Amino acid sequence: MSNPPSEYYTEERWNNWLDRLREEEIDPEDEESARLLLNLQDDAAIAIAKIVTDYEDGELDEEAAVEELARIRDIVLSEVDFDDEEKLMLVDGVQTSLVCVFYAAEEYIAGGPTEEGTVVDYIRAAADAEAEDDADTALAYCAQAGTLLFAGEELDMDVAEEIEYGLVAEWVNGLDSLATALADPEVIDEDE
Template sequence: MSDEPAETFYSEERWQNWLTRVEEEELDPENEDSARLLINLQDDAAIAVVKVLTAFDDDRIDEELAVSKLGEIREIVLAQVEFEDEEKTILIDGVQTSLVPVFYAAEEFIIAGESGDAPVDEYIAAAADAEASEELDAALSYIVQAGTLIIAGEELDMSIAEELEYGLVAEWVNGLDSLQSALSDPEVVEED
């Protein structure tokens, strides 16, 4: 297609550079620099998602291409990672888990716009209830709906995260926080 924009939103190489840094560094989640590296890696992927949303919003790409680009980024970022250091594998797995609703919310927003009219925190509370009942598909669905609202400009108050039990919903809300940061400041996170 000659009319396809030559815009690259994310690349395998970019993700690999982050993974290489994670592999090379001494990671201690309690250490601020280690935590910052993981947050930057997560935010960087969220920024790529926001770039797709922006290109779609500006009519630089159509719905089909936007969904396709999101799928490409998702495949890169959510591909299974195996480090020799099992703890690092677990840390990256946590980042990937956090990013799952970011991809789905962006896709949902492109296809259907924002969903629902309840506030973001109500969707998150509903997700937490669903997780407590082991209804994980429903929980993810609520988080994705919250994500579409955040994309539409609603505010995610991260104090709600303090009330969540540690689990998937807490990780997903962490991803929504990255999405919100990327939307408010879609500047590229420097890899070095």
């Protein structure tokens, strides 16, 4: 086992995305604006997926993989300074979506995929927990769904239509980015 073969994600990369957001007129209803936010989220999810893949391939040991996840989490989930309140809320949504992806990666590295149930089962259980105001349990279920994605299961996004808007919907959005990253782990060009 060695040190990480390369830097998976940098503060500079995250800040470049944020600078683009600061410079552009953002309208969440506009396809180009929505794509920029999705690329910001997918870019971080790709880095997380690569860490787990390198862990599975023996490029990273458990400690190095967990440390690298923590380093990236500190970058991506740190407080963001935006004058524009709407942009701040949009970035907060991206960060919220990624919380679940980080937890899923850590859980997968620590113990592998959950033993029973499907991705959709766990998402439905998370939605039920959220309906009972139990956000911690909801997050745990979403993270377990994520471990199954790392193990190769698919995410049927039809389940998203069943969910009330809230934390679970945000986390499922993050899991969708993770599923995309695992299917096509190509780095997103910051100029896209």
